[in-house]
Amino acid sequence: MQSKSVLATILTLAAAGVASSAPLDSPSTSTGLARRWLPSTDKIRGVNLGSQFIIEPWMAWDEWNSMGCGNRNDEWQCVEALGQDAADAAFRRHWDTWTTQDDIWQIKSLGLNTVRIPVGFWIYERLVKADEHFPRGGLAYLDRLVGWCRDAGLYVIMDLHAGPGGQTTRQQFTGHSVDYPGFYTQENYERTYQFLEWMAERIHTNDNYRTVGTLQVMNEPVHSSEYPDLAANMVANFYPGAWTRIRDRERQLGVADNERLHIQMMGIAWGSGNPSSHLPDTSLALYDDHRYYKWDPSVTTTKDGYISAVCRDYRGGSDIIMGEWSLAVADSVQSNGEFEIRGRPDQVAWYRKYWAAQAQAFERSGGWVFWTWKCNWIGGFDEWRWCYQSAVAAGVIPRDAGSASQESPC
Numbered sequence: 001m002q003s004k005s006v007l008a009t010i011l012t013l014a015a016a017g018v019a020s021s022a023p024l025d026s027p028s029t030s031t032g033l034a035r036r037w038l039p040s041t042d043k044i045r046g047v048n049l050g051s052q053f054i055i056e057p058w059m060a061w062d063e064w065n066s067m068g069c070g071n072r073n074d075e076w077q078c079v080e081a082l083g084q085d086a087a088d089a090a091f092r093r094h095w096d097t098w099t100t101q102d103d104i105w106q107i108k109s110l111g112l113n114t115v116r117i118p119v120g121f122w123i124y125e126r127l128v129k130a131d132e133h134f135p136r137g138g139l140a141y142l143d144r145l146v147g148w149c150r151d152a153g154l155y156v157i158m159d160l161h162a163g164p165g166g167q168t169t170r171q172q173f174t175g176h177s178v179d180y181p182g183f184y185t186q187e188n189y190e191r192t193y194q195f196l197e198w199m200a201e202r203i204h205t206n207d208n209y210r211t212v213g214t215l216q217v218m219n220e221p222v223h224s225s226e227y228p229d230l231a232a233n234m235v236a237n238f239y240p241g242a243w244t245r246i247r248d249r250e251r252q253l254g255v256a257d258n259e260r261l262h263i264q265m266m267g268i269a270w271g272s273g274n275p276s277s278h279l280p281d282t283s284l285a286l287y288d289d290h291r292y293y294k295w296d297p298s299v300t301t302t303k304d305g306y307i308s309a310v311c312r313d314y315r316g317g318s319d320i321i322m323g324e325w326s327l328a329v330a331d332s333v334q335s336n337g338e339f340e341i342r343g344r345p346d347q348v349a350w351y352r353k354y355w356a357a358q359a360q361a362f363e364r365s366g367g368w369v370f371w372t373w374k375c376n377w378i379g380g381f382d383e384w385r386w387c388y389q390s391a392v393a394a395g396v397i398p399r400d401a402g403s404a405s406q407e408s409p410c
Helices: 059-067 075-082 084-097 101-109 138-150 187-206 228-252 302-311 343-362 388-393 401-406
Strands: 044-050 113-122 155-162 214-215 262-266 285-289 320-324 367-370
Touching: 044 155, 044 320, 075 084, 084 138, 101 138, 113 367, 138 155, 155 187, 155 320, 187 214, 187 228, 187 285, 228 262, 302 343, 343 367, 343 401
Parallel strands: 044 113, 044 367, 113 155, 155 214, 214 262, 262 285, 285 320, 320 367
Antiparallel strands: none
């Protein structure tokens, strides 16, 4: 993996939201806009814009119902049921309203410096086959959204959240829940390479994408424990292929070394193998880690147990970013007297401690990106354990994301 100085030597974001000083060991660009580098602090502090371009009904139930998709599991099923034209119209309304410019400025005002934008491969519509069912027209809304982020001075991680064929099973975030992961074929690798080349070129040639500095090549692939052959194939073939195709496209475009993208893969802790083991190079590599204590069977499911687990956790160096995490606890205890949040303002103090402990733990690495910014009727109420905006409103997360260092949760 790359040196731990990856995130430590970085740019300052100017008041106008444009990076302006020299990155790492490289000179300033001729424009003065060293675009591809990380925010003014040496830690990523951000939120995911979940359900913007890949709707997950579990976290956006009212929205999903309002689109006419309520009895469907995922985007594929919704498009198939509504028909392409009606689905496109419903999704356009969603894309136009789920994340607004006001949201982006609110994110900025809360001391956050980064957003991670999950997208499906189908946003590049020429890759979609005739027998695949995905909404059309999202690209214009993505262009608008990254432009808002640029204007606010927010760093952007562009996350390929859903690959062709489905990179894992039975997950709404893939856009098409499948029983067997069909991503791991040369044909689907090639479609993904074409997406990554296209996205890299768009980032480098479209001014709206000026503060997009990281391109994540695949979110949450299979674990080696579940599909050892598929995981090994990905590490040996997909990752080096993706890396080479992105870098080759940047060379074709004449991109200077100090303008190249960070390329992000799921890190070793994800459990799919070492993503760097077959790469031709690891300069400007970043690694994604997702840490949900909710699903860790080794955690004692008491308040003291959760805090203890977090406080002793260390996820690795500054090239590792905690790309997803939340305040959720195990299903078996989330509604009991110790953890219930409905009608329980007395719970705010402990969950604030839980937030601060996690933020501190992840800032021992490269930083964090909370899942997610906005939710819509999880489990029949405002479930702020998953929703940053709601957690701030509830007083659980402070209005300054950098203030975790002032807390003593451990």
